[in-house]
Amino acid sequence: MMIILKEMFYYFVFPGLLFGTGIGLLAGWVDRKVTARLQWRVGPPWYQNFVDILKLFGKETIVPRGRAATFLLAPYLGFLSLGLAAAIIGRALINPAVSFAGDLIVILYLLTMPAIALIIGASSSRNPLASVGAGREMKLILGYELPFIMALATIAIKSGSIKLGSILTYQLNFGSFFYSWSGAIAMVVAIFCAQAKMGFAPFEISEAEQEIMGGVLIEYSGIPLAVFKLTKALLLYTMPLLLVVLFLGKDLHPLFIIGKFVIFLVIFILIKNTNPRLRIDQAMSFFWGPVSLLALAAVILALMGK
Amino acid sequence: MSHKIIVPIGPYHPLQEEPEFFQLYCEGEKVVDIDIIIGYNHRGIEQLSEGKHYDQVAFLVERICGICSSSHPYAFVLAVEDLFGGEQKVVPERALYIRTIVDELQRIHSHLLWLGLAGHFIGYNTVWMWAWKYREPVLDMFEMTTGNRNSYAMFKIGGVRRDLKEEDGPILKKMLDEFVPALDLFRGAVMDDPVIQARLKGVGILTRQQAIDWCVVGPTARASGINIDVRRDEPYGVYNRVDWNVVVEKEGDIFAKTVARILEMYESVRIIRQCLDKIPKGEIDAQLRDVPVGEGIGRVEAPRGECFHYIKSDGTNRPVRHKIRAPSFMNVASNKVGAVGGSISDATITLAAVDPCYCCTERVAVINKADNQKVMNGWDLIKLSQEKTERLKKELKA
Numbered sequence: 001m002m003i004i005l006k007e008m009f010y011y012f013v014f015p016g017l018l019f020g021t022g023i024g025l026l027a028g029w030v031d032r033k034v035t036a037r038l039q040w041r042v043g044p045p046w047y048q049n050f051v052d053i054l055k056l057f058g059k060e061t062i063v064p065r066g067r068a069a070t071f072l073l074a075p076y077l078g079f080l081s082l083g084l085a086a087a088i089i090g091r092a093l094i095n096p097a098v099s100f101a102g103d104l105i106v107i108l109y110l111l112t113m114p115a116i117a118l119i120i121g122a123s124s125s126r127n128p129l130a131s132v133g134a135g136r137e138m139k140l141i142l143g144y145e146l147p148f149i150m151a152l153a154t155i156a157i158k159s160g161s162i163k164l165g166s167i168l169t170y171q172l173n174f175g176s177f178f179y180s181w182s183g184a185i186a187m188v189v190a191i192f193c194a195q196a197k198m199g200f201a202p203f204e205i206s207e208a209e210q211e212i213m214g215g216v217l218i219e220y221s222g223i224p225l226a227v228f229k230l231t232k233a234l235l236l237y238t239m240p241l242l243l244v245v246l247f248l249g250k251d252l253h254p255l256f257i258i259g260k261f262v263i264f265l266v267i268f269i270l271i272k273n274t275n276p277r278l279r280i281d282q283a284m285s286f287f288w289g290p291v292s293l294l295a296l297a298a299v300i301l302a303l304m305g306k
Numbered sequence: 307m308s309h310k311i312i313v314p315i316g317p318y319h320p321l322q323e324e325p326e327f328f329q330l331y332c333e334g335e336k337v338v339d340i341d342i343i344i345g346y347n348h349r350g351i352e353q354l355s356e357g358k359h360y361d362q363v364a365f366l367v368e369r370i371c372g373i374c375s376s377s378h379p380y381a382f383v384l385a386v387e388d389l390f391g392g393e394q395k396v397v398p399e400r401a402l403y404i405r406t407i408v409d410e411l412q413r414i415h416s417h418l419l420w421l422g423l424a425g426h427f428i429g430y431n432t433v434w435m436w437a438w439k440y441r442e443p444v445l446d447m448f449e450m451t452t453g454n455r456n457s458y459a460m461f462k463i464g465g466v467r468r469d470l471k472e473e474d475g476p477i478l479k480k481m482l483d484e485f486v487p488a489l490d491l492f493r494g495a496v497m498d499d500p501v502i503q504a505r506l507k508g509v510g511i512l513t514r515q516q517a518i519d520w521c522v523v524g525p526t527a528r529a530s531g532i533n534i535d536v537r538r539d540e541p542y543g544v545y546n547r548v549d550w551n552v553v554v555e556k557e558g559d560i561f562a563k564t565v566a567r568i569l570e571m572y573e574s575v576r577i578i579r580q581c582l583d584k585i586p587k588g589e590i591d592a593q594l595r596d597v598p599v600g601e602g603i604g605r606v607e608a609p610r611g612e613c614f615h616y617i618k619s620d621g622t623n624r625p626v627r628h629k630i631r632a633p634s635f636m637n638v639a640s641n642k643v644g645a646v647g648g649s650i651s652d653a654t655i656t657l658a659a660v661d662p663c664y665c666c667t668e669r670v671a672v673i674n675k676a677d678n679q680k681v682m683n684g685w686d687l688i689k690l691s692q693e694k695t696e697r698l699k700k701e702l703k704a
Contacts, residue, residue: 039435128311277429279651
C-alpha cells in the first residue's frame, strides 16, 4: 500500500505531473520574458502563465459536432503520458539506481504521445484547418523521430545500456557524453528534434497562427485547451531535462542540474527567436537530410568508440 | 488527392486586421485556386468628397488610408493644382521641398511597416518587433516636420500647411544618420539569412509578362523587372532636382519584392538628405483661390504604387466628380497568379507581399469566381443594390 502511494506521489506530485508542469510554466515564462527582451518589449510578470491557465479553466468548453469523446479525451492522453515520462526521467536523476531496464525506449514512446494526441484531437474536430494542421504534425513526427531515435541510439551504444540509470552512472564515472565527438553531434541532433517536438519556431508548423490560425488547436477552448497548454509546459520541462540526463549527466548536484536545464532552455529560446517558420516540406528535408546524416555520423563515431 | 478543402483567410484577416476575404482552394497543402473577395469596407469617399469644399477634401482623402496618408492628399492637391496650371508653376519652391520630404518619410515608414508584417507572416516575430521599433524614430521625424505621427494634415492646395523650422533641419539629418545603421541591420538580417531566403526565394513568382498582364504597379511591378516609377516618369515635387535611382529587381519573387523595398528606403534617405541640404527660404503657400473650370489629374508614387486622383470642377467650391484609384486595387488581383500553385504556407506571405492596403482599395468590389471569371464593377453593384431595394420595398408593401 505504501509503495503504491509512493509511486502515485512520484507520478502525480514530484517529479511528475504537478512539479513538472509548474516548472514548465515557469520555463514558459522565461521563454516569454527572454523573447520579449529580445524584441524590446517588457514581457509578462512571472505568474502570467499560471493565471493564463487559470483563466482557461474558467472558460466555456465548446465541443464541435462529431467525435466528442476523442475530441475531449485527446488532451488528457498527451498530458498524462508525458507526465509519466517526466516522472521516469526525474526519478532517474534523483536516484539512478531505481530506473528499470529499457526505460529509454519507454520514454521514446511516451514523448511521441503529445503529438499523437494533437493529431487525434485535431482530426476529431472535423475542421479543415485543423486537418491541415494534423497532417503537418504527422509529417513532422515522421521527420524528427528518425534522427531522434538515432541520437538516443548513439547514447545507448556509448553507455552499452538502454537504462537511464546506467547511462547516468556511466557518465558519473567516465564524464559527460557531450565531451566526446559522437555525443556532441548527437546532442546537436537532439536539440533540433526537441525544438520540433516542443513545437517551437522554426518548427511550429502545425499551429502556424499566421497560416492556418492555430491549426490543430483551432477548435479547442476552455479546459481541453488548458490541458494542451499544460502539455506544452510539461514538454518544456521534460525535453531539457532529458537532454541533461543524456548528454550532460556528470554533476548531479541540484544547482548544476538547474544550470544545465537553463542552458538548454536558452538555446531553445534563441533558436526560436532567430528563425522564421519553415515550410513543412523544408522541415522534412531538413530532418531527413542534414540532421539524419549528422545522426548517422554520430552513431558511426559511437561504434568506433569516439 | 481530389479532396478539395477551402481554407478561408478572412473576411476579417487574422493578422492584417483588415476586411478582405481570400478563399484558398487546397488539395492537401497545395493551393489550386483562389477567390479574392473585397468590398467589405465601402465608405463612399468619392461621394463624400463631392459634398465638401476643396480644403475639406484634402483632410477627407487623408483618411482613406492611415499608412499612405500623404500620398492621397498629395495626389488630390496635384489634381486641383493641375487646374491652375500645374504644381511646378503655382506652388512655391520651399513648399515643393517640404512636400517631397514628407512623401519620402512616408515611404520609409510604410516599407518598414510592411517589412515587420512580412516577418510576422513567416513566423519571424523578432524581425516584426525590430522593424516596428525602428519605425518609431521615423514617426518622430513626422511629428517634428508635420506635427503629427499619422494623418499629417500637411497638404493644402497651393502649398503646405506648416513650415519646416530652421533648427529642425540638422536634427532631422542626425535622426536619419541614426536610422541608416538600423537599415543596414535589416539588409544584413533579411538578405543574408539562409532560412529567410529558403522561405522567400522562388515563391509567389510574378513574371514580367504576368506583371504587365495584371497591371501591377509600384514595388510589386519593379520587383518583376518593370521599370516604372511616377516620381521619375512624371516628376512632381522636386524629384527631378535630386539625385536618386529607381530600384528594379528582376526575379519577381517575394524575396525580390523585399529587397526592392529595403533598397528603396535607402533611396528615400538619400532624397530627404538632399532636400534638407537644398531647401530654399521663402513662402510655403501660394494662397490659391477660386478653382477654375476643368478636369485635373494627380499622380503620385505611393509606397505601394501609383496613386491616381481625378477632379472635375465646374467653378464652384466643390468638386463635381472625384475619382480615386489606389495602388493596392491593382496589386491585390495579381495574387491570383502568385498564390496558386504554392503551398498554404507560401500563400500567406504571397498574399501579403504586394503590401495590400484594403482601406485604399475598398471603393469598388471585384468578385473573381473560379468558374466563370465574373467581374463586377461599381455600376453592377449599384444595380444589384437598386434591385435589392426594389425587392425589399415590394416585400414591405405586401
